[in-house]
Amino acid sequence: MSDNQMSRRKFLVSAGTVAAAAGLAGVGLAKAAEPAQAAAAQELVWPYPTDPAKQPVAETLARRAYELYYLQGGCAEATWWPIIEALGVDNPTTWGTLPKKIFAYGGGGVAGWGTLCGTCNGSSAIVGMVVANSTHRNKIIDEVMQYYGETPLPTNGIDKAVHDGWAPATGAATPLPNVPTSTAHSQLCHASLSQWTMTTGSADGSTQQKDRCAKACHDMTLKTVMLLNAYFANSASTVPAGVLDPSIAACQTACHSSAKGKMACGSCHDETGAGPHDN
Numbered sequence: 001m002s003d004n005q006m007s008r009r010k011f012l013v014s015a016g017t018v019a020a021a022a023g024l025a026g027v028g029l030a031k032a033a034e035p036a037q038a039a040a041a042q043e044l045v046w047p048y049p050t051d052p053a054k055q056p057v058a059e060t061l062a063r064r065a066y067e068l069y070y071l072q073g074g075c076a077e078a079t080w081w082p083i084i085e086a087l088g089v090d091n092p093t094t095w096g097t098l099p100k101k102i103f104a105y106g107g108g109g110v111a112g113w114g115t116l117c118g119t120c121n122g123s124s125a126i127v128g129m130v131v132a133n134s135t136h137r138n139k140i141i142d143e144v145m146q147y148y149g150e151t152p153l154p155t156n157g158i159d160k161a162v163h164d165g166w167a168p169a170t171g172a173a174t175p176l177p178n179v180p181t182s183t184a185h186s187q188l189c190h191a192s193l194s195q196w197t198m199t200t201g202s203a204d205g206s207t208q209q210k211d212r213c214a215k216a217c218h219d220m221t222l223k224t225v226m227l228l229n230a231y232f233a234n235s236a237s238t239v240p241a242g243v244l245d246p247s248i249a250a251c252q253t254a255c256h257s258s259a260k261g262k263m264a265c266g267s268c269h270d271e272t273g274a275g276p277h278d279n
Contacts, residue, residue, distance in 0.1 A: 065221035150183060155181070
């Protein structure tokens, strides 16, 4: 058999394979276009109530977030799902189409990698889904992220709920009272949790650490829902200032003019050196 014949045969086999694949793809596209599936393929932005009487109750969702940390796969899912769940009641064709555990990957800073804390991940996703104006969206996310990094967490705000008679769902631990707090100065799971364990002397994986992270889910959900409720109830007039840590501007001017970032520089870099690269 000549080289030309072999090449032609290979071409025909390849062409047949491509044609078969195209046919299967066509079937897939046809199915995707069916009305039942097309209805779920909604583009952002998704609806968020503007009437305060119909908006989610921040404290209720925050308590749900605390529970879900134990019941449904870690901090990212626990922060994200309570809001999805609540909005899905009145919006079955958008919020109501989303399945549980989409954000289960985010636990432990994305599958245990210790990167972005899952509470920041889940909260920012919700903001991105409902705020159309990109400047406003980023300012609200800035506020959420800054809250996590610069607030002593956990706030132990859920302690009042327990005092008032609230009890978590079966399977979720009862909150430990008045646990020690720490300020992370970072949005990274690794850095923030390490800061907390060094401050408190509690070990990663301990009952105390799980309580800390469950309460962080409560605190971040509460903050996110409060920000969104205010934003949508006041015709977007309550956009946060989004003031960032002053070290960022100083560091970018000194040595990182081409680097992007909004996280406080001191969370990763020792700022006691004599020069910008002496650290």
